[in-house]
Amino acid sequence: MTLIRAExxxxxxxxxxxxxxxxxxxxxxIEAKSFVAFVGPSGSGKSSLLNMVGCLxxxxxxxxxxxxxxxxxxxRHAAAEFRGQHIGFVFQxxxxxxxxxxxxxxxxxxxxxxxxxxDKRRKQVMRLxxxxxxxxxxxxxxxxxxxxQKQRVAVARALATDAKLVLADEPTANLDHDTAYRVIxxxxxxxxxxxxxxxxxxxDPKIMSEAEVTFMLEDGQIHQPLPKAGTIHA
Amino acid sequence: MLNILKIAxxxxxxxxxxxxxxxxxxxxxxxxxxxxxAVAGSFKTIMIGQFTDSMLGHLEVxxxxxxxxxxxxxxxxxxxxxxxxKVEQALSKxxxxxxxxxxxxxxxMFSNFTETTSIRMSGIDPxxxxxxxxxxxxxxxxxxxxxxxxxxxxxxxxALIARGFKVKVGDTVVIVATNRDGSVNGKTFTVRAxxxxxxxxxxxxxxxxxxxxxxxxxxxxxxxSEIAIRLKNPAQLNxxxxxxxxxxxxIAGAGASAGTGTGSGDMSGTAGKGGGxxxxxxxxxxxxxxxxxxxxxxxLAVFIKIMMVSIVLISVMNVMMMxxxxxxxxxGTISAIGTPPRRILGLFLTEGLxxxxxxxxxxxxxxxxxxxxxxxxKVTVKFGMQQNIVLSPAVSATDIMTIAAMVVIMAxxxxxxxxxxxxxxxxxxxxGHV
Numbered sequence: 001m002t003l004i005r006a007e008x009x010x011x012x013x014x015x016x017x018x019x020x021x022x023x024x025x026x027x028x029x030i031e032a033k034s035f036v037a038f039v040g041p042s043g044s045g046k047s048s049l050l051n052m053v054g055c056l057x058x059x060x061x062x063x064x065x066x067x068x069x070x071x072x073x074x075x076r077h078a079a080a081e082f083r084g085q086h087i088g089f090v091f092q093x094x095x096x097x098x099x100x101x102x103x104x105x106x107x108x109x110x111x112x113x114x115x116x117x118x119d120k121r122r123k124q125v126m127r128l129x130x131x132x133x134x135x136x137x138x139x140x141x142x143x144x145x146x147x148x149q150k151q152r153v154a155v156a157r158a159l160a161t162d163a164k165l166v167l168a169d170e171p172t173a174n175l176d177h178d179t180a181y182r183v184i185x186x187x188x189x190x191x192x193x194x195x196x197x198x199x200x201x202x203x204d205p206k207i208m209s210e211a212e213v214t215f216m217l218e219d220g221q222i223h224q225p226l227p228k229a230g231t232i233h234a
Numbered sequence: 235m236l237n238i239l240k241i242a243x244x245x246x247x248x249x250x251x252x253x254x255x256x257x258x259x260x261x262x263x264x265x266x267x268x269x270x271x272a273v274a275g276s277f278k279t280i281m282i283g284q285f286t287d288s289m290l291g292h293l294e295v296x297x298x299x300x301x302x303x304x305x306x307x308x309x310x311x312x313x314x315x316x317x318x319x320k321v322e323q324a325l326s327k328x329x330x331x332x333x334x335x336x337x338x339x340x341x342x343m344f345s346n347f348t349e350t351t352s353i354r355m356s357g358i359d360p361x362x363x364x365x366x367x368x369x370x371x372x373x374x375x376x377x378x379x380x381x382x383x384x385x386x387x388x389x390x391x392x393a394l395i396a397r398g399f400k401v402k403v404g405d406t407v408v409i410v411a412t413n414r415d416g417s418v419n420g421k422t423f424t425v426r427a428x429x430x431x432x433x434x435x436x437x438x439x440x441x442x443x444x445x446x447x448x449x450x451x452x453x454x455x456x457x458x459s460e461i462a463i464r465l466k467n468p469a470q471l472n473x474x475x476x477x478x479x480x481x482x483x484x485i486a487g488a489g490a491s492a493g494t495g496t497g498s499g500d501m502s503g504t505a506g507k508g509g510g511x512x513x514x515x516x517x518x519x520x521x522x523x524x525x526x527x528x529x530x531x532x533x534l535a536v537f538i539k540i541m542m543v544s545i546v547l548i549s550v551m552n553v554m555m556m557x558x559x560x561x562x563x564x565x566g567t568i569s570a571i572g573t574p575p576r577r578i579l580g581l582f583l584t585e586g587l588x589x590x591x592x593x594x595x596x597x598x599x600x601x602x603x604x605x606x607x608x609x610x611x612k613v614t615v616k617f618g619m620q621q622n623i624v625l626s627p628a629v630s631a632t633d634i635m636t637i638a639a640m641v642v643i644m645a646x647x648x649x650x651x652x653x654x655x656x657x658x659x660x661x662x663x664x665x666g667h668v
Contacts, residue, residue, distance in 0.1 A: 056570055056661045077575065091665070094568040099244035111237045113572040157571070168550020 002167060003197050004030040004053055009062035010160070011048045011220075020114055023049040025167060026060065026218040030213070032164070035191050037211030038201040044070075045220040046201035051201065053169045054087055055079040067164055084113035088158025090200070094150040096142040096157075104137035106156045114161050117203035128156040131193065132186060148179035155186055160197060166190075168200035172207050184210045238577065242584035246639050253589065256553045260593025260641060261600060267637055268601035272627035273608070274531045277615065280623055281524055282468075284432055288369035289439075290518045291335070291462030292471055293478065295321050298514050301521070302461065307339045309414040313458035317513065321461055324481040331472045332466045333365035336449045336458035338447040342411040344391070344440065355396060355409065356448020359625065360384040366464040370429075377403040377427025383441075389423035389443040396428040403427060409442070413423070414449045421450045444494045472576035475517055482513045510648065544646050546590065552646035554586050558652040565656050566664025579657035586649025587642065594638040605629060 011023040023045045030036050038046045051057040052064055055071045056079075064072045067086050074082055081091075087110075095104045106125045110116040116124070129135045132152040142150055151171060158166045168187065171179030185208055187198050202208055216223040246253045271432050286292050300311040302335040313321070318336065325331050330480040338357035339600045343350050364371060371379055376394060384390060388407065391401060401407060423442060431438050448456065465474055519525035558565070568578060614622045 009636075051662050054570070054664075080569065080572050080574055082572075083570065084574070087572070089567075089570050091567065091570075093563075095563065097241075097564060097567070099241065099248050108568075109571050109573075111578055112568065113574075163570075 002027075002029055003032040003033045003034075003067060004199070005063075005065045006049075006053075007063040009049075009052065010060045011045070011052060011057070012060045022220055023052070023059075025216075026220075026222045027089055028215055028222055031199065032197055033191065033195045033208075035188055035209050035212040035215045036197070036199045037216050038199070039203065039205075039208045039211075040217035041203055042202075044217040046203075048220075049217070050167050050169050050199065050201055051163075051216075054089060055083050084109065084161065087162065087194075088163035088166040090151065090154045090166060090171045091157050092170040092173075093096055093174045094142070094147070094154050096150055097175050098214055102134055102145065102153050103140050105117060105142070106151055106160050109160050111159060113190070124160060126157075126158055126208055131159075131190065132156045142160055146179075147175050148182060151175060151183045152186060155183070155190065159194065162194075165197045165199065168198065170202060171200055172202060172204060177206065177211060180207055181210075182185055186226050236539045238581050238584050239588075240590055241371075242581060244558070245561075245585055246588055248486055249553075252553055252556065254301075254551045256589055257593045257596065259549045260546050260590065260645070261597040263545040264594060264597025264637060264641060265579060265604065267535075267538050267600045267628050268598065268634070269544045269604055269627070271600070271637075272534060272605045272629040273533055273625060273634050275491070275611070275629070276625045277467070277617075277623070278528050278531050278623065278625045279602060281617065282528065284369065285462060285522050285524060286367075286382060286430060286464075286468065286518045288367050290521055291366050292465045292468055293463040293475060293520055294518075294521060295461040295463070295478070295482070295517050296459070296514050298512055301514060301516060302377075307341050307458075309340060309451065309459075309460070312338070312459050313461075315456050318456070318458055318461070320512065323463075325463065328474065328477065330465050330467065330470045330477075332464045332471055333362065334463045335359055335362035335366035336444060336462050337363075337460050337462060338395035338444055338453075338457065339439075339459040340411055340447065340450070340451060342409045342450075344395060344399075345408040345410065346401050347408065351395060353401070353409070354393075355411070355447065356441050357441045357444040357450075358384070358441055359444050360440055363462075368463050368464075373432065375430045377425070378426075379427075381655060384426060384443050386443050387422075388442070390429050392426050392438045393428050393528075394438055395440070396425075401425055401428075403615055409450060411450050413453075417452070419439065419450055419452055421446065426480075438452065456629065458633075471517055475515060477585060479515050499592040504555065531577050538639065542637075546593070546641050546644040549649045550586055550589050550645045551651065553589065554652035556651045557585065558582065558656045562659065562664045562667040565659050566661045566667065569659060569661040575657040578659075579653045582653030582656050583646060583649050586645045586653065589649075590642040590645025593645075594641045597641075598634055598638060601629070 004029050008025045008027060009023055010021070010025050013020045013022055013035050026049070036048055038049055040046050048057070052059050053066060055066070055074055059072050062072070063070065069082060071079070071082065098107060100108060103125055106128055107121055110121045111126065129138055132151065132155055134152055134156065137145060137149065145153070166187070172183055175183060187200070188210065190196060208214055297311045297317070303311070322334070325334050335453050336359060340355050342353050342355045344353040361581050364383050371383055376396070389407065391407070395401065405425045407425060408422050409416060412418050416648065423446070452599050465471060519528070565578065608625070608627045613625045615625060617623055
């Protein structure tokens with residue numbers, strides 16, 4: 001089942017009087033429950049692409065369908081609602097809310113984005129804490145845990161609303177190799193357990209090798225995707 | 235909502251020093267305003283009470299033109315018995331009137347047989363006067379406060395004359411007055427008591443009984459110069475003023491008509507003239523220059539409130555703008571994960587609201603404690619002739635609620651622009667902010 005379909009997707013930024021093309025007419029399809037990496041050097045258009053898929057930004061032209069919705073035409077409010085319902089985000093800098101505990105960070109989207117009842121929230125948060133290996137750490141604040149732990153919490157937060165799609169922009173860039181590897185393994189494990197589609201960007205070749213489908217991006221264009229036989233969950 | 239509140243509280247706590255500083259400014263503003271309102275209000279109330287309860291009454295009725303030439307205390311503008319009867323008839327029908335007192339006022343010469351000076355005299359009905367100006371007996375500084383205020387043949391003299399002429403209680407003095415026809419008459423009186431002089435019209439008057447005054451002035455009829463009126467509730471001043479003006483204007487024969495003036499606003503408002511061609515009604519404010527001071531106090535209170543509002547507006551807006559600026563990436567994050575813009579707006583508005591509420595609550599608490607302390611350790615002031623005026627600062631629940639509401643509304647308004655900016659922030663730009 002197709003989760004994301006991009007057709008002739010273009011993103012051009014305007015800097016002063018100059019048009020700066022970031023994504024130059026790319027086409028790709030991402031199947032549900034897959035584990036996908038966009039790989040490329042800095043400035044290749046990875047983040048621009050993820051921003052568009054995540055409804056954080058609009059394409060300049062082309063068509064982008066995410067979970068059967070043409071997201072290229074969503075306005076600000078509709079895009080926020082769509083993100084809240086279907087998409088989870090993991091950021092390079094973790095972006096946990098510093099005043100909230102681990103537990104509250106995971107709970108945050110269930111309160112502020114969706115209105116889950118408290119008992120259901122508690123069950124969901126405890127389940128995710130267990131799944132990401134953070135049980136017992138739930139009362140700590142983000143400044144009391146390590147980078148790897150923060151990213152685990154971020155993964156749990158991304159999955160809290162039962163998102164169908166998790167987008168992770170350079171999720172391992174601020175982690176050492178072992179930790180980065182463990183975070184990728186965790187994401188893959190969550191995909192296996194929950195059936196969530198994970199799409200992440202990286203420029204680390206070792207991390208890249210963990211993806212089941214890899215799109216090589218260079219100068220705003222996609223080269224041939226590199227599937228690993230037998231690893232796509234269609 | 236509770237969760238937004240919780241997050242807002244923590245965000246304020248995160249920037250504790252800044253929150254404390256802003257709250258302190260708001261608190262300081264509220265304390266300043268409430269203390270001013272309490273102390274100035276107390277001073278105003280006491281002074282107005284002095285004027286109304288020891289000299290003027292709340293309202294006075296005169297024959298038209300009398301007040302315009304009040305400095306000469308004209309005897310030819312006294313009210314005639316028919317007029318007096320109709321005024322008394324009108325007053326007796328008004329439930330809001332507690333008491334009224336007729337007075338004959340005139341200028342005279344005071345002599346202790348060796349020296350002579352001018353004096354303003356009030357001829358009064360002792361019982362009615364005590365009911366209308368209940369603080370008058372309290373002004374007795376020498377002599378007995380017991381029993382009737384005055385008896386026929388007795389005089390109350392102001393302290394200034396008593397000291398200047400070395401007159402004591404029990405001494406005999408002479409009052410010489412010129413009547414309406416220009417003939418002079420004199421009468422001896424025994425000093426019953428010496429009155430403390432107070433600021434304002436009538437504050438240095440001497441008092442004799444109204445019958446003695448009429449006899450001294452050789453009045454053929456029972457004329458009066460004015461009728462002073464005391465209300466059960468001073469807050470009804472303007473309503474009674476309007477009603478009395480209307481009543482007097484409808485008195486056939488009195489020739490009075492409804493005045494064009496207003497007893498507007500409050501006790502300090504300038505009262506207009508309620509009489510037409512025959513009688514006039516004046517509030518105490520129209521008869522006392524203190525009403526201008528009372529107006530100034532009210533004006534100062536308004537300016538101080540404006541200053542407080544400005545402090546709140548600027549400090550909250552400053553702190554909220556800083557809060558948004560420092561948390562741009564955080565705003566980007568919560569926006570990216572799908573937080574609706576209205577909740578982001580709500581979060582920042584709640585932070586502003588909490589700053590206002592916290593400052594208002596703390597400021598009110600400190601103010602109430604300070605006001606309590608000022609009532610325990612008495613504060614005295616001097617005003618004009620009066621020494622040791624003991625203030626009793628008090629602030630009404632309405633004042634507290636109004637000022638707190640102003641602060642909270644201002645805090646919300648000040649937060650609106652930063653909160654709006656946060657809710658409209660583009661998540662990509664915000665996440666990329668360094």
